[in-house]
Amino acid sequence: MSTPYFKNKCVTQLNCTYCDSVLCTRGMKAVLLADTEVELFSTDIPPNRTVDFVSVCYSTKTCKCKLRDVACLKCGNVVGYHVVAPCTPCLHSCNNGHFWMFNSISVVPINRLDASGLNLLLWGDLPELDDLEGEDQSSQSEEQYLR
Amino acid sequence: MRINKMAAVPENRALSYGVFKWSSYSSTYLPENILVDKPNDQSSRWSSESNYPPQYLILKLERPAIVQSITFGKYEKTHVCNLKKFKVFGGMSEENMTELLSSGLKNDYNKETFTLKHKIEEQMFPCRFIKIVPLMSWGPSFNFSIWYIELHGIEEPGVVQPCLNWYSKYREQEAIRLCLKHFRQHNYTEAFESLQKKTRVALEHALLTELHDRLVLRGDFQACEELIDRAVRDGLFNQYISQQEYKPRWSQIIPKSSKGDGDDNRPGMRGGHQMVIDVQTETVYLFGGWDGTQDLADFWAYSVCENQWTCISRDTEKESGPSARSCHKMCMDSQRRQIYTLGRYLDSSVRNSQSLRSDFYRYDIDGNTWTLLSEDTAADGGPKLVFDHQMCMDSEKHMIYAFGGRILTCNGAADDSRGSEPQFSGLYAYDCAAATWRLLREDSCNAGPEDVQSRIGHCMLFHSRNRCLYVFGGQRSKTYLNDFFSYDVDGDHVEIISDGTKKDSGMVPMTGFTQRATIDPELSEIHVLSGLSKDKDKREENVRNSFWIYDIARNSWSCVYKNDQAVKENPAKSLQEEEPCPRFAHQLVYDELHKVHYLFGGNPGKSCSPKMRLDDFWSLKLCRPSKEYLLRHCRYLIRKYRFEEKAQTEPLSALKYLQNDLSLTVDHSDPDETKEFQLLPSALFKSSSDFIPLGFSDVDQTYAQRTQLFDTLVNFFPDSMTPPKGNLVDLITL
Numbered sequence: 001m002s003t004p005y006f007k008n009k010c011v012t013q014l015n016c017t018y019c020d021s022v023l024c025t026r027g028m029k030a031v032l033l034a035d036t037e038v039e040l041f042s043t044d045i046p047p048n049r050t051v052d053f054v055s056v057c058y059s060t061k062t063c064k065c066k067l068r069d070v071a072c073l074k075c076g077n078v079v080g081y082h083v084v085a086p087c088t089p090c091l092h093s094c095n096n097g098h099f100w101m102f103n104s105i106s107v108v109p110i111n112r113l114d115a116s117g118l119n120l121l122l123w124g125d126l127p128e129l130d131d132l133e134g135e136d137q138s139s140q141s142e143e144q145y146l147r
Numbered sequence: 148m149r150i151n152k153m154a155a156v157p158e159n160r161a162l163s164y165g166v167f168k169w170s171s172y173s174s175t176y177l178p179e180n181i182l183v184d185k186p187n188d189q190s191s192r193w194s195s196e197s198n199y200p201p202q203y204l205i206l207k208l209e210r211p212a213i214v215q216s217i218t219f220g221k222y223e224k225t226h227v228c229n230l231k232k233f234k235v236f237g238g239m240s241e242e243n244m245t246e247l248l249s250s251g252l253k254n255d256y257n258k259e260t261f262t263l264k265h266k267i268e269e270q271m272f273p274c275r276f277i278k279i280v281p282l283m284s285w286g287p288s289f290n291f292s293i294w295y296i297e298l299h300g301i302e303e304p305g306v307v308q309p310c311l312n313w314y315s316k317y318r319e320q321e322a323i324r325l326c327l328k329h330f331r332q333h334n335y336t337e338a339f340e341s342l343q344k345k346t347r348v349a350l351e352h353a354l355l356t357e358l359h360d361r362l363v364l365r366g367d368f369q370a371c372e373e374l375i376d377r378a379v380r381d382g383l384f385n386q387y388i389s390q391q392e393y394k395p396r397w398s399q400i401i402p403k404s405s406k407g408d409g410d411d412n413r414p415g416m417r418g419g420h421q422m423v424i425d426v427q428t429e430t431v432y433l434f435g436g437w438d439g440t441q442d443l444a445d446f447w448a449y450s451v452c453e454n455q456w457t458c459i460s461r462d463t464e465k466e467s468g469p470s471a472r473s474c475h476k477m478c479m480d481s482q483r484r485q486i487y488t489l490g491r492y493l494d495s496s497v498r499n500s501q502s503l504r505s506d507f508y509r510y511d512i513d514g515n516t517w518t519l520l521s522e523d524t525a526a527d528g529g530p531k532l533v534f535d536h537q538m539c540m541d542s543e544k545h546m547i548y549a550f551g552g553r554i555l556t557c558n559g560a561a562d563d564s565r566g567s568e569p570q571f572s573g574l575y576a577y578d579c580a581a582a583t584w585r586l587l588r589e590d591s592c593n594a595g596p597e598d599v600q601s602r603i604g605h606c607m608l609f610h611s612r613n614r615c616l617y618v619f620g621g622q623r624s625k626t627y628l629n630d631f632f633s634y635d636v637d638g639d640h641v642e643i644i645s646d647g648t649k650k651d652s653g654m655v656p657m658t659g660f661t662q663r664a665t666i667d668p669e670l671s672e673i674h675v676l677s678g679l680s681k682d683k684d685k686r687e688e689n690v691r692n693s694f695w696i697y698d699i700a701r702n703s704w705s706c707v708y709k710n711d712q713a714v715k716e717n718p719a720k721s722l723q724e725e726e727p728c729p730r731f732a733h734q735l736v737y738d739e740l741h742k743v744h745y746l747f748g749g750n751p752g753k754s755c756s757p758k759m760r761l762d763d764f765w766s767l768k769l770c771r772p773s774k775e776y777l778l779r780h781c782r783y784l785i786r787k788y789r790f791e792e793k794a795q796t797e798p799l800s801a802l803k804y805l806q807n808d809l810s811l812t813v814d815h816s817d818p819d820e821t822k823e824f825q826l827l828p829s830a831l832f833k834s835s836s837d838f839i840p841l842g843f844s845d846v847d848q849t850y851a852q853r854t855q856l857f858d859t860l861v862n863f864f865p866d867s868m869t870p871p872k873g874n875l876v877d878l879i880t881l
Contacts, residue, residue, distance in 0.1 A: 018189055018190065019173070019174040019175070019176075020174070021174075052286060052288045052289065053286075054227045054285075054286050055225075055593075056592050056593045057592070071227050071286065071289065073288060073289060073290075074173060074174065074290070075173070075174065075176070075189070075194065075228075075290075076194070076226055076227045076228035076284075076286065076289045076290065076292060077189055077226075145604075145661060145679075145731045145732065145750070145752075146418075146419050146473075146474045146492055146534065146535055146731075146732055147417075147418040147419025147436065147437035147473045147474055147492065147732045147750065
């Protein structure tokens with residue numbers, strides 16, 4: 001996360017509006033870069049046991065980011081999307097670096113409290129994530145078995 | 148022609164039902180919700196709590212009815228919880244249900260109706276319970292949801308009651324037959340005759356009653372053999388034979404050599420070559436490949452009848468044909484006696500805009516001439532240069548279908564260290580007469596019903612009778628694809644046969660094992676030979692080949708053999724029991740007229756000698772037991788039993804019988820049969836049987852053992868002739 005602006009934002013827990021299961025415990029309220037009228041929630045860590053992909057990648061009219069919808073694993077309703085590959089303009093503008101989004105109509109946000117139980121938990125309070133290693137580029141070796 | 152007993156067609160209407168039982172449900176998605184159709188309410192559905200089996204809903208009809216169809220409602224939008232695969236069962240009681248339907252829903256917002264099985268051989272049967280079993284949802288990790296269910300059928304008592312009566316009668320009749328069988332097994336002669344006289348129910352076909360008489364009652368073994376002999380001749384064992392599994396029989400082909408030198412008159416070692424077969428003349432054609440160091444351009448023909456290779460050309464390029472290549476694909480037009488070749492693999496060091504043109508050649512067998520059909524099929528609207536693709540010939544309509552393969556590209560900009568994502572080629576059709584290409588399906592990762600995902604290392608076969616392409620397996624970069632779909636070439640329609648779930652593991656050939664497949668359009672079977680795993684870690688020294696058969700009509704796979712042992716007990720094993728070592732980059736072709744496969748060469752994947760290639764040539768026949776074998780086997784069983792019976796009372800006479808008559812029925816060249824035969828004399832030293840067959844404690848031992856032999860022999864006859872398979876005593880549980 002680049003700027004101090006994001007560190008002051010609340011950490012919210014996000015529940016599915018349809019079935020009330022917990023989708024994510026570290027959400028951030030944000031606006032869509034491509035259309036700042038649209039409010040949504042984003043998170044940094046892939047929520048892998050609460051949601052899963054549906055369907056295929058697509059792009060919208062507003063920008064060329066490659067997206068893929070995710071749905072709540074409990075009820076199967078679409079709750080948001082994942083940015084599979086950001087487009088260059090979005091990547092270069094001010095952003096919170098999150099690639100997992102939840103539609104505001106699909107989730108019920110709950111502000112989380114810090115350890116004392118008195119104050120709101122802020123993103124600045126969360127420990128930094130380790131940088132994930134880039135994926136191994138072992139491309140070839142496919143051709144080995146051909147002849 | 149069926150006699151229609153009804154005056155008018157009985158009315159088919161919606162049947163009332165209630166939800167009787169369910170496996171689970173999650174949150175507010177209760178089972179009862181399926182009674183209500185509210186497509187715009189996402190909560191108006193039943194949703195299972197997880198997708199771990201068993202998941203089901205059992206519906207109970209208000210009245211027994213003939214259930215003719217089931218309708219599934221949907222949500223207004225596509226939804227991952229929709230059932231991609233499900234089964235429906237039905238019956239008069241919860242415990243006793245039969246499968247009525249196996250199908251899947253489209254992932255859309257339209258209601259879908261399916262016909263349910265409601266007849267047994269033209270006789271309608273009623274159901275009281277309907278069980279819906281979801282097997283797979285459109286999103287594999289998601290739960291199962293059903294939005295709305297309607298059942299339609301006939302519930303008019305005037306129609307249902309007679310069916311109920313028939314069903315009742317049918318069950319009673321089967322119960323009587325079980326009793327008859329039980330009485331006879333236990334020699335309750337009076338009870339047996341009395342029941343039979345009173346009910347006039349036949350336990351079995353008259354021929355089998357005769358067999359029972361001769362074998363069990365009279366012990367006239369000679370007469371038994373005569374009866375079996377006549378039965379086999381009359382073809383009564385044919386149904387049994389058709390249900391037996393195939394046994395593979397490999398045999399290495401050592402061709403005749405025309406000249407003394409032996410070196411130049413058969414194809415050298417190679418991998419990545421191509422073979423096609425002309426079944427009319429029983430000729431196998433082989434072209435190109437990689438010998439470990441370089442591409443090859445030699446072209447050969449093997450005549451099965453002459454058992455000889457002929458070199459058609461040492462270098463096809465010199466005869467206006469293709470340059471040396473490997474990983475190309477060939478197909479044979481047996482009607483016009485022409486061979487086509489497309490694609491090849493090029494090492495990155497030799498790729499440039501010139502060499503990356505996808506040339507397309509045709510060879511005319513009778514004229515012995517090559518024709519360049521296109522310098523670059525991509526320029527003609529066809530595929531770009533690809534390797535590890537698949538190509539099939541449709542001789543009837545004179546079309547060629549090419550699918551998949553990876554597109555060869557020059558390496559792009561140096562600063563993008565990732566390199567571009569691999570691109571896969573779509574499904575193309577080539578009209579041979581018009582010499583034009585058409586793209587039928589682009590490579591697509593969409594999950595639409597007509598979308599097709601391209602790949603490499605897959606199998607594609609053309610079924611000339613039902614005019615469909617069958618595609619399965621393959622790989623996209625690191626992902627192994629397990630799906631199986633067909634493409635109707637005339638209707639331009641994709642049908643998904645299986646989308647490859649983990650639940651099928653062990654029941655279908657696994658991908659990633661360099662499969663080679665062939666098709667038999669007459670038997671409607673696909674044969675798959677699996678060899679080495681592409682994954683070096685999975686490659687153990689003792690992994691052997693496995694051979695699978697897919698029955699297209701029954702949509703079922705069966706494994707013919709799966710040999711994982713390297714243990715060679717007998718070093719001097721006969722050639723028949725050897726099989727080619729597992730390998731990749733080999734070629735397998737099938738002669739569907741003579742039912743023989745041929746395999747040549749390949750790469751054995753020896754990490755210690757990576758340049759080594761094979762040049763062995765094998766034939767494979769899949770054998771089922773023949774009539775003659777079964778006849779001998781039955782004779783053996785009868786005589787073996789006779790010997791054992793004799794051994795109790797006249798051991799010397801029994802020994803002589805063993806050495807003469809019984810020995811005649813044994814194939815002494817078969818090690819298993821010989822071994823069993825050698826153990827038989829131990830019966831001479833037993834005072835009485837070691838155990839009494841379960842359920843026969845009150846019967847004379849001889850009678851019991853003869854009955855067992857009778858039961859064994861009866862299995863070879865068609866089910867319509869035999870007594871019921873079950874036994875009354877087996878219904879008793881502790």
